[in-house]
Amino acid sequence: MSKSKIVTLSTAVSTIKNGSSLSFSGFGHSGHPLSFVRELIRQRPKDFTLNAIAECWPAEFLVGTGSVTAINMSNLMFEGLGRCRAISVAIEEGRVKVDDHSHLALSLRLLAAGWGVPFLPIRSIAGSDLESIQTAEKQKFTRIMSPFGEGEVGVVSALQSDVAVIHTNKSDSQGNAIIYGAASVVEAQIRGAKSVIVTTEQLVSADEIIEENQNVIVPGILVSAVVHTPFGSHPGGMYKVYDEDVEHMDMYYEASRNEAALAAYHAEYIYGKKDENEYFESLGSEKLMNLRVDPTLQFALKEGK
Amino acid sequence: MDEVMTIATSRYMLDGNTIFIGTGLPMVAAYFAKATHAPNAVLLFESGVLDPQPKYIAKAVGDSRLVSTARRVSGMMDSLLLLQGGHVDLGVLGCAQIDKFGNINTTVIGPGGYAKPTTRLPGSGGANDIASLAKNFLVVTRHKPRTFVDKLDYLTSPGYLTGPGARERAGLLGGGPIAVVTDKCIFEFDDNTCEMVIKSIHPGVTADEIAESTGFKILIGSEVEQTVIPKISELEILRNQIDPEGVYI
Numbered sequence: 001m002s003k004s005k006i007v008t009l010s011t012a013v014s015t016i017k018n019g020s021s022l023s024f025s026g027f028g029h030s031g032h033p034l035s036f037v038r039e040l041i042r043q044r045p046k047d048f049t050l051n052a053i054a055e056c057w058p059a060e061f062l063v064g065t066g067s068v069t070a071i072n073m074s075n076l077m078f079e080g081l082g083r084c085r086a087i088s089v090a091i092e093e094g095r096v097k098v099d100d101h102s103h104l105a106l107s108l109r110l111l112a113a114g115w116g117v118p119f120l121p122i123r124s125i126a127g128s129d130l131e132s133i134q135t136a137e138k139q140k141f142t143r144i145m146s147p148f149g150e151g152e153v154g155v156v157s158a159l160q161s162d163v164a165v166i167h168t169n170k171s172d173s174q175g176n177a178i179i180y181g182a183a184s185v186v187e188a189q190i191r192g193a194k195s196v197i198v199t200t201e202q203l204v205s206a207d208e209i210i211e212e213n214q215n216v217i218v219p220g221i222l223v224s225a226v227v228h229t230p231f232g233s234h235p236g237g238m239y240k241v242y243d244e245d246v247e248h249m250d251m252y253y254e255a256s257r258n259e260a261a262l263a264a265y266h267a268e269y270i271y272g273k274k275d276e277n278e279y280f281e282s283l284g285s286e287k288l289m290n291l292r293v294d295p296t297l298q299f300a301l302k303e304g305k
Numbered sequence: 306m307d308e309v310m311t312i313a314t315s316r317y318m319l320d321g322n323t324i325f326i327g328t329g330l331p332m333v334a335a336y337f338a339k340a341t342h343a344p345n346a347v348l349l350f351e352s353g354v355l356d357p358q359p360k361y362i363a364k365a366v367g368d369s370r371l372v373s374t375a376r377r378v379s380g381m382m383d384s385l386l387l388l389q390g391g392h393v394d395l396g397v398l399g400c401a402q403i404d405k406f407g408n409i410n411t412t413v414i415g416p417g418g419y420a421k422p423t424t425r426l427p428g429s430g431g432a433n434d435i436a437s438l439a440k441n442f443l444v445v446t447r448h449k450p451r452t453f454v455d456k457l458d459y460l461t462s463p464g465y466l467t468g469p470g471a472r473e474r475a476g477l478l479g480g481g482p483i484a485v486v487t488d489k490c491i492f493e494f495d496d497n498t499c500e501m502v503i504k505s506i507h508p509g510v511t512a513d514e515i516a517e518s519t520g521f522k523i524l525i526g527s528e529v530e531q532t533v534i535p536k537i538s539e540l541e542i543l544r545n546q547i548d549p550e551g552v553y554i
Contacts, residue, residue, distance in 0.1 A: 028365035075430030102433035124437035127475030
């Protein structure tokens with residue numbers, strides 16, 4: 001019996017050092033480890049580099065609280081709402097350095113790191129400004145002649161994150177974890193990181209994982225810590241468990257339109273709460289129960305109310 | 306005019322096509338195509354959602370409304386590598402800026418360029434991959450002078466780059482843009498020059514109006530026509546069956 005990797009949220013967060021490079025699970029408005037992100041902001045380490053493909057909410061919260069200095073990014077927007085304002089303003093004001101990629105390019109860079117190869121071939125990016133403007137220390141893209149005589153091909157360099165934080169539906173004590181629904185780029189993120197922290201809606205027995213072992217997307221051997229964070233994607237959703245809190249997301253998005261309101265949001269929902277228990281207590285159980293999905297439809301009938 | 310745009314967009318979606326798509330008007334157009342002339346079109350989303358049933362209008366490509374009706378759900382790399390493998394017939398993109406060769410900017414706006422943007426936009430996402438790799442792609446956008454520009458502030462996703470032969474020289478596998486659908490007209494691209502040419506003008510719009518809304522000199526095709534007006538029966542399907550709650554249309 002291997003030793004359990006289960007730790008408290010506060011303990012897991014305390015392992016993140018100033019200046020770390022980070023990547024986070026999630027896509028659109030679901031599956032982001034936001035309990036982890038809020039606790040990270042409360043503990044106030046900073047100067048992070050984000051390797052950000054689809055982590056709009058983690059990136060927005062971290063950039064908005066001044067925790068980030070650089071982003072290797074492919075796309076940061078709030079689908080259906082608009083651009084991520086805190087991030088956009090920070091880039092416009094020169095507070096955060098960015099290097100842009102396509103989704104495929106950044107995914108393949110993480111995967112190259114995870115597969116232990118210095119680069120991977122890619123057929124996009126060439127000819128665009130993603131090729132001609134490269135701002136990070138490590139060059140992301142170049143063209144080489146195929147050693148197999150098939151002409152020129154683009155290649156992207158490997159990019160490793162220090163830590164990947166992945167929110168999951170179920171995990172056992174070793175971090176063997178299942179994500180339902182679209183899994184974004186989790187496979188590349190976990191392989192492309194020096195260490196992986198799993199946060200999960202539900203801690204389950206090894207037997208329950210074995211029953212669904214074909215759905216295990218995170219192999220426990222890559223995982224250093226497991227944290228139980230129910231409703232851990234709030235205000236985003238988690239497939240098969242709860243829907244997005246549309247009301248809260250809209251409230252945040254309005255607040256992000258000006259500096260004072262944004263600071264007030266952070267004060268109220270992040271710094272003003274001692275921990276995640278206090279955050280969820282303040283939301284109230286009725287609110288959370290109404291976000292639970294209908295087991296047949298897989299979405300909530302009383303959305304965001 | 307949204308309805309004219311939606312139905313015009315749907316006409317480029319052919320039966321049996323695999324279509325790489327996002328949310329918004331293109332999704333409504335694709336659902337309309339599936340309900341009418343292209344029942345066997347298959348939709349593929351960046352999130353890894355493949356072939357969802359058009360039961361609900363989703364607000365996001367990772368939305369549970371899409372995931373819960375899809376034939377297969379994987380992740381982003383799977384969708385993008387299907388694209389790179391040459392399995393996507395048509396992509397549909399939006400833009401903040403577009404030039405006469407159909408090159409697109411969705412990254413930064415302003416004279417300071419990439420280093421000092423006036424307005425930072427979301428970036429490429431999968432758009433550069435779609436523009437580079439889909440067999441063909443469509444652009445759907447509002448027609449404004451600040452959108453149709455002579456020179457992009459940043460080239461995020463490749464149209465025909467600098468003109469004939471440029472995509473081939475860059476080694477791009479996809480065929481490039483086939484049309485740009487706006488709220489004023491439809492452009493296609495000249496086979497020889499790779500430049501945007503007006504193919505049809507929407508009812509009630511004049512060529513002068515289009516010229517005023519376009520930052521480069523417009524070219525009008527020799528066989529320019531009026532865009533086909535949607536039939537009442539088509540509008541009924543769109544309004545009552547596809548998007549009854551008016552999420553997008």
